[in-house]
Amino acid sequence: MALKLPIFMDSHSTTPVDPRVLEAMLPYFTERFGHPGSRNHPFGWEAEKAVDEARAKIARLIGARDPKEVVFTSGGTESDNLALKGAAEMYREKGTHIVTTAIEHRAVLDVARRLEKQGFAVTYVPVGHDGLVDPEAIRGAITDKTILISVMFANNEIGTLQPIAEIGKVAKERGVLFHTDATQAVGKVPVDVEAMGIDLLTCSAHKIYGPKGIGALYVRRKNPRVRIAPIIDGGGHERGARSGTVPVPLAVGFGTAAEICREGMPEEAARLARLRDALQDKILSSVDEVYLNGHPEKRLPHNLNVSFAYVEGESVLMGVNKEVAISSGSACTSATLEPSYVIAALGVDPELAHSSIRFGLHRFNTEEEVEYVGGRIVEVVIRLREMSPLYELAKEGVDIKSMRWKAE
Amino acid sequence: MAYSDKVIDHYNNPRNVGSFPKGTPGVGTGLVGAPECGDVMKLQIKVNLESGLIEDAKFKTFGCGSAIASSSLATEWLKGKSVEEALKIKNTDIVNELKLPPVKIHCSVLAEDAIKAALRDFQEQWAAKQAAATPSVTS
Numbered sequence: 001m002a003l004k005l006p007i008f009m010d011s012h013s014t015t016p017v018d019p020r021v022l023e024a025m026l027p028y029f030t031e032r033f034g035h036p037g038s039r040n041h042p043f044g045w046e047a048e049k050a051v052d053e054a055r056a057k058i059a060r061l062i063g064a065r066d067p068k069e070v071v072f073t074s075g076g077t078e079s080d081n082l083a084l085k086g087a088a089e090m091y092r093e094k095g096t097h098i099v100t101t102a103i104e105h106r107a108v109l110d111v112a113r114r115l116e117k118q119g120f121a122v123t124y125v126p127v128g129h130d131g132l133v134d135p136e137a138i139r140g141a142i143t144d145k146t147i148l149i150s151v152m153f154a155n156n157e158i159g160t161l162q163p164i165a166e167i168g169k170v171a172k173e174r175g176v177l178f179h180t181d182a183t184q185a186v187g188k189v190p191v192d193v194e195a196m197g198i199d200l201l202t203c204s205a206h207k208i209y210g211p212k213g214i215g216a217l218y219v220r221r222k223n224p225r226v227r228i229a230p231i232i233d234g235g236g237h238e239r240g241a242r243s244g245t246v247p248v249p250l251a252v253g254f255g256t257a258a259e260i261c262r263e264g265m266p267e268e269a270a271r272l273a274r275l276r277d278a279l280q281d282k283i284l285s286s287v288d289e290v291y292l293n294g295h296p297e298k299r300l301p302h303n304l305n306v307s308f309a310y311v312e313g314e315s316v317l318m319g320v321n322k323e324v325a326i327s328s329g330s331a332c333t334s335a336t337l338e339p340s341y342v343i344a345a346l347g348v349d350p351e352l353a354h355s356s357i358r359f360g361l362h363r364f365n366t367e368e369e370v371e372y373v374g375g376r377i378v379e380v381v382i383r384l385r386e387m388s389p390l391y392e393l394a395k396e397g398v399d400i401k402s403m404r405w406k407a408e
Numbered sequence: 409m410a411y412s413d414k415v416i417d418h419y420n421n422p423r424n425v426g427s428f429p430k431g432t433p434g435v436g437t438g439l440v441g442a443p444e445c446g447d448v449m450k451l452q453i454k455v456n457l458e459s460g461l462i463e464d465a466k467f468k469t470f471g472c473g474s475a476i477a478s479s480s481l482a483t484e485w486l487k488g489k490s491v492e493e494a495l496k497i498k499n500t501d502i503v504n505e506l507k508l509p510p511v512k513i514h515c516s517v518l519a520e521d522a523i524k525a526a527l528r529d530f531q532e533q534w535a536a537k538q539a540a541a542t543p544s545v546t547s
Contacts, residue, residue, distance in 0.1 A: 312446055314472040318411065318419055331446050332472040337511065339446060354446035387425050387476065389450035389468040390443060405442035 007369045010325045011207075011302060011360035012156050012184060017253065018209035018363065024256040025211065028249035036246050037237060047248045054255025058216055061258040062182070062201060063192035066221055071241045072251055075215035076183040076204035078231075080107035082217050082242065083179045083200040086228030087148050088115050091177070095145035097121045101133050102345045104152050105181055112150075121145070129347055130295040131160035139170045146176050153182035153191065153201075157329060157342040157358055158294025159303025161189065168197025177226060183207055183215075187261030188300055189269065193218055199226050205250065209363060210257030214250035217241075272361050273301035275370045279359060280304050282374030287381050289394075293343055293356055302361040305329075307343070307352040310391035311384045316357055319380035324373050329356035349401070351390075411473060412507035418477035423484050426466045428452050436530025438522040447471040447515070449479045451522035453486055453494070455530055462486050462494060467522075474512040478502050478519035486523065491531065497523055 008016070028050060036051045038044025055067040064070060073079045088098070100112055102124045112122045123141040127133050133151055142149070149171050154161050164180055171178035179200035182191055186201075187208035193201055201218035205211055219241065220226045234243030261268075284290055289309040308316065313328030320326070327333065329340025331354060339353035357377070361370070385391040393400055411419070427450070428435045434455040441448040448471065454464040465483035469476045481502055486494050502508070502516035 310470060312471050312475075315419070315476060318473040330472070332474075332511075350444035351446070354443075387422060387468055388470045389439065389448050390470045392427065392450075392468060400443060405444075405448075 003368055003372055005323045006321075006325055007323065007365070007373055008325045009359050009361060009365065009369070009373055010327050011362035012159075012358060013327065013360070014206050014212065015209045015362050016364065017206075017211055018257060018260060020260060021210055021253045021256045025249040025253040028252050032248075034248070036248060037235065050248055051246050051251045054251040054258075057255040057259045057262075058203070059218075061191070061262045062186060062203065062218055063194050064218055065194065068239065069193075069218050069221050071217045071219055071238045072246050072254075073215045073217055073242055074213060075206070076105070076181065076202050077107040077215075079202035079204070079215045079217040080105065080181055081111055082228060082231050083202060084108065084111040084115065084148065084150060085231050086241075087177055087179070087200065087226075088118075088120060089229035090227050091147040095143075095147040097123070097143050097145040098148045098150065099123045099125060099138060099141045099146055099176075100150040101125045101127060101152070103127050103131065103155055103157075103342045104150065105156055105183070108150055108152070108181055127160075127345055130298075131155060131158045131293070131342075131346055132295055132298065133162050133167070135163050135166040135170050138167050139174070142170075142174050142176060146174070148177045148179060150179040150181070153180045153185035154189070154300050154303075155294065155342060156184050157340060157356075158305045158346075159184070159300035160294040161185065161298045161300065164198065165196040171199070172197050177224075184300060187258060187265070188302065190265070193220070199224070200228075205254035205257055208257045208261050211250045211253040214247060214254050216254070268363060269301040272363075272365075275365060275367065276302055276304050276359070276361055278367070279361075279370050279374050280306075282371070283377060286374075286378040287385075291348070291352060293346060293348070293352075304359040304361075305343075306357055307348070307355040308357065308381045308385075309352065309355060310388045310394060311381055312354050313357055315384055316377070316380055319384065320373075320376050324376060326360075326373075327358045329358070330354045414481075414506050415474055415477040415508070418480040418506070419473040422467075422476060422480040424464075424466050424480065424487075425468065427468065428454055428464075428466060433457065434530070436526045436528070436533065438525025438527075438529060440521040440525050441471070441518050443470065447475050447518055449475065449518055449522040451479060451482060451519075451526045453526045453530060455491065455534075460490055462489050462491070471515065471518075472512075474506065474508055475515040475518065477506055478508075478515045479522060481505060482519045482523055491527055494523060494527055 034043030034047035036047040059067040181202040186203040204215040293305040313330030314332035331339040343353035456463040465486040467479040499516035499520040
């Protein structure tokens with residue numbers, strides 16, 4: 001079969017809707033259009049039933065005991081906002097300290113910064129060279145004022161999987177609530193809120209082959225019963241946790257996507273890991289001075305993040321952007337014009353953040369695509385290195401780090 | 409971000425990539441930027457010592473597509489110019505020619521810096537050579 005270009009390999013940003021998901025959603029746009037809050041007619045009953053079935057499927061995917069623990073939101077960002085702001089407001093009397101990490105998604109970090117302005121203290125625990133957070137460092141950061149720990153399940157750039165169960169244990173021992181942004185992990189690797197001691201969990205539909213515009217926040221109802229203040233007020237939907245009409249077609253899509261992920265997870269994870277490893281082998285065996293970012297084993301099966309020394313990331317993307325969709329931690333590709341703070345937090349040389357490239361494989365990628373992408377990346381990197389003054393200096397034996405560079 | 413056709417053309421077909429062999433007479437080298445900032449340009453000119461005109465130019469750039477295009481364009485423009493004329497190349501000329509968006513203006517600034525650094529390097533070498541060749545009158 002001929003390869004269809006461009007090839008999408010940026011699944012940490014989003015994923016295509018699975019055709020089975022779309023099929024399940026369609027009737028809820030037209031004939032089954034009711035409002036799930038309409039209690040007195042069949043249109044409402046049908047919609048409510050569909051939403052609750054979806055809720056149950058998501059609950060099952062994350063090991064929640066009770067579907068009522070799943071609160072629908074507009075997406076991962078809103079779920080993170082609701083978890084942090086909601087817990088901060090609810091437990092303010094108890095304490096004003098939050099523990100998180102340096103590599104969280106902006107939806108957590110920026111909320112933390114806002115809470116700092118409102119009088120909260122936040123500790124940003126650093127990560128090791130491999131991107132892992134030490135649960136003992138989390139323990140060490142807890143004070144008698146700490147009300148919440150927020151540590152992401154899997155990082156969106158380097159895919160590193162954090163020791164969530166161990167952090168959950170620390171949280172339980174110290175009587176602190178534990179939130180995890182599991183947007184990248186849910187549906188991809190086993191997640192179990194009971195076994196891992198998670199009190200609040202963020203997830204999103206469009207990262208798991210569901211539609212954009214819907215996410216969920218898991219809020220534990222037992223041992224302990226977690227309470228959060230809403231950030232959106234109104235009709236009191238979602239048991240008062242999140243007002244606003246639940247978008248029924250999106251919820252149905254989210255539920256179906258969750259079910260498909262749960263049923264196929266072991267096979268899909270193994271297949272994607274095999275493809276990812278093939279891509280990694282191709283790249284590492286074809287060019288020198290390529291560095292893997294993040295933990296080599298404890299990472300998402302579909303993630304690959306590498307830095308090609310002496311080559312700037314955006315120039316690599318430009319070399320393939322008609323054929324391959326990938327992303328970079330380079331400053332030139334970010335909205336803030338700063339290089340990736342995640343790669344920087346690993347303690348690698350700053351220029352390697354500019355040189356980082358992220359691949360995110362997905363359900364519909366094929367072996368042929370992986371082969372093609374690997375080949376093209378290698379070609380482009382070799383071409384750009386021939387154009388790189390840094391590569392030339394390095395080949396001449398000059399120590400680039402010891403040179404005096406005049407920054408702009 | 410969409411790139412202008414000219415940026416894409418220079419990126420795909422960069423002009424004058426390379427380096428002059430060390431010790432080539434009449435060569436001035438500028439190396440500007442910093443790896444941690446994500447941009448480093450090396451720009452070289454080769455001046456014909458009889459005519460005083462820049463007869464060749466080469467570059468190597470670590471940076472984004474716009475940085476590569478800016479330096480590639482600079483080498484094209486330098487060829488055939490005298491040192492004095494070359495000093496008049498402004499970053500805004502590069503911005504206009506390549507239709508760089510505001511976030512990429514720093515690439516053109518770096519290219520202008522590289523041009524100036526290469527010209528200065530040539531002028532300093534030339535001055536040193538003149539000083540060595542001319543007997544001092546005050547001694």
